[in-house]
Amino acid sequence: MNVRDRIKEELGSKISYWQETNSKRIYFTIDKKDIFKTVEFMFKKLGLRFAIASGINTPSGFEILYHFSYDKAGEVYSVRVLIEEKNNPEIDSISSIFPGADWIEREMWELLGINFKGHPNLKHLLLSEDWPEGEYPLRRKNES
């Protein structure tokens, strides 16, 4: 069974939107409460490699994409999570599943102000320690 089918079988109705922009790029959307289980399944069970996560400030809140690489087939599976909260976004941390996610969660926390619940070490990574609290460089201001 290929990786596509295994993801669809395991996650089933949790996937709200499935999109393949080409044969190597698969994007699917899940609810934010399912992120921990999904990442655990993809990293531990399927053995996919975590490439990176990318956050973006959208008009309705925030969006995080967790990019996983399936190296045997050269495919990238991107798990999309929408956080419909403009001021105090939060989501479960995945860095307890594997340490490789530690830094990128710290980066998203300081640049976008997304709180990762359960992260052991949520402190500044790129910005200086005396960076003003509540200032998030990648948040968009005054956009209605």
Next chain:
Amino acid sequence: MSHRVIVPIGPYHPLQDEPEFFQLYVEGEKVVDIDIFIGYNHRGIEKLSESKHYDQVAFLVERICGICSSSHPYAYVLAVEDILGQEKNVVPKRALYIRTIIDELQRIHSHLLWLGLAGHFIGYNTVWMWAWKYREPVLDMFEMITGNRNNYAMFKVGGVRRDIKDEDIPILKKALDDLVPALDMFKGAVMDDPVIQARLKGVGILTKKQAIDWCVLGPTARASGVNIDVRRDEPYGACDLINWNVIVEKDGDIFAKTVVRILEMYESVSMIRQCLDKMPKGEIDADVKDIPPGEGIGRVEAPRGECFHYVKSDGTNRPVRHKIRAPSFMNVASNKVAAVGQTISDATITLAAVDPCYCCTERVAVIKKSDNKKILNGWDLIKLSQEKTAKLKQQMGIND
């Protein structure tokens, strides 16, 4: 309990291009924990990229790193071409070959640079001088093709900016032929030298399990038995049109990382030769006008590992979001496991083994936690490392 001291390494030194700050916690001679601080070179390029149009961003990301300065623009144009359709459907065939030639030349010069620094840190200053001497002809090749020794400005969405002239091809081939004996010399110098073996084998080990959990990339992963290489897994440029091998080693120590890098240079030479032979005539640019809305991911095997770019477009002439992940972001974090348990004389070479643009060691100072008294400076630490090699040589009865 023995006395615990903190050894700060970094963050600034004129030689390095990526300032990093390692804080080693040392008991006696042994490193027991390490804190890594980055961000000294944070320039906000992801944010800046949102204010540039698609053509300008290629020049912007080229300036992320001076050593792998073709990987970032390449990954970026791949991400944009991923929105347009895949690279193969967009870019003319000749441009694919030229892209691979640039990418592989860069790998050779980057690995030679690392080899020189690694040699310096363990007290082989001859290796350092040699490696950088033979790196020069590679930079000359760059100058011949692109007009620049670094920051080549070759990549644009839909193709490349400069063609390779027919009359230059024999000169490039001659330069490659001259490079191979130099590589043979390095291979012999490293693989047959009992002192280097004693010095690097079993040091700074990253096991396969750790390599997977820390998501490390490139030679760092391949030296630990993780068989990944974007050039093979998701071929770009001419990588799937020519023959070459992925180099994988099992041991995960610094020796394995060195071997992977040396053998990879041979593969790169062979890849460039094949590209020069097979390169068809024709256009080098598809002249792309508009970028449609959508999102794309581009991946390139930089000398240090997979370089990952994500671009989101809304149909205007500027990206909405541009996420950049350089390989060192993952590799440097793995020092948390690789360096712990080492002696302090092995710490410099262990931290250098992931090739993190590293020269920050020269600003090392040992400070006692209680009274902030300086005991060792950076040069002392490199000297410690070099003295260990000299001692090993003496034990083995080898004279310089």
